[in-house]
Amino acid sequence: MKVDLFDFDLPTDRIALRPAAPRDSARLLSVSPAGLDDRIVNELPRLLNPGDLLVFNDTRVIPAQLEGRRGDSRIGATLHKREGPRRWRAFIRNARRLHDGDVIEFGDDAVAIASDRGADGSFALDFLGEEPVELLLDRVGRMPLPPYIAAKRPTDARDADDYQTMFAREKGAVAAPTAALHFTPDLMAALDSAGIGHATLTLHVGAGTFLPVKADDTADHAMHAEWGRIDADTADRLNAVRAAGNRVISVGTTSLRLIESATRADGIIEPFEGDTSIFITPGYQFRGIDGLITNFHLPRSTLFMLVSALMGLETMQAAYAHAIASGYRFYSYGDASLLLPHRSTSGT
Structure with missing residues (x-):
């Protein structure tokens, strides 16, 4: 149709x-x-x-909205599907600056390696370390409000x-x-x-x-x-x-x-x-x-x-x-x- x-x-x-x-x-x-x-x-x-x-x-x-850096470039990531214990598929903002093998630092000991770029522009993110990814997200992630809300106001404590x-x-x-x-x-x-x-x-x-x-x-x-x-x-x-x-x-x-x-x-x-x-x-x-x-x-x-x-x-x-x-x-x-x-x- x-x-x-x-x-x-x-x-x-x-x-x-x-x-x-x-x-x-x-x-x-x-x-x-x-x-x-x-x-x-x-x-x-x-x-x-x-x-x-x-x-x-x-x-x-989960607090699936992340802000990080690859070198001097700012990278935004929205996790959208778990693919393994420490691997998430993510939509990437500023994806043109990201390549397979790049390391993204999200702060507070949350680090991931990007790989496997998809046809839709998404990447797989493999989070380093032994700490459960859920704990990392609790520290560095934000509630992923839909874009039609996030474009009009910032996420705040009420949204949690x-x-x-x-x-x-x-x-x-x-x-x-x-x-x-x-x-x-x-x-x-x-x-x-x-x-x-x-x-x-x-x-x-x-x-x-x-x-x-x-x-x-x-x-x-x-x-x-x-x-x-x-x-x-x-x-x-x-x-x-x-x-x-x-x-x-x-x-x-x-x-x-x-x-x-x-x-x-x-x-x-x-x-x-x-x-x-x-x-x-x-x-x-x-x-x-x-x-x-x-x-x-x-x-x-x-x-x-x-x-x-x-x-x-x-x-x-x-x-x-x-x-x-x-x-x-x-x-x-x-x-x-x-x-x-x-x-x-x-x-x-």
């Missing part, structure tokens, strides 16, 4: 620079066959059905909390599963009281997931791979919910992509551990999920393509036009949408 089908104009003042406070007071646009409905996130217990199951991503964002979900446990993401940022202990208690369950899985979100598509046609776009895991107990629980006629609703596109990667053609969700580079565009037949809670995404992004596959392109174009006209806040710290397609989830 032509990528420009997924383009739209977004006023810059719609980009949220801070999350709502409290988190569950964010606005929520419900999109379903019944139409569009303006709600609030804390109304979810009344919008979902007893027996529904929400699936959260328990990945934890604001950019983690209440479910964050497994270290490894370089971007937050932002739909879950709206959830609070009070909201989870209300959902539990309403008979709405929850489960967790792990997908370590990489920076490539949120990049706009630069190709003219979706067939020419290559997704970056991300590592994920669904254990056997979680897979069994998801299958039992659907077998009972209830709905599995992903909280975030990250949990959706992992579930779909783990689901067989007959709709059975299997345990999964490994990389996924699934790219979902209109025409895709959803097999493992029945709905999605997600934020509002960038124009021409793989994520806007995904929600268009779930609900239909015209439906999502209308929903986004309504959201823009109604003052919804967009992107990582912005408001949310509840997408409930026809039960077939065909997106047609």
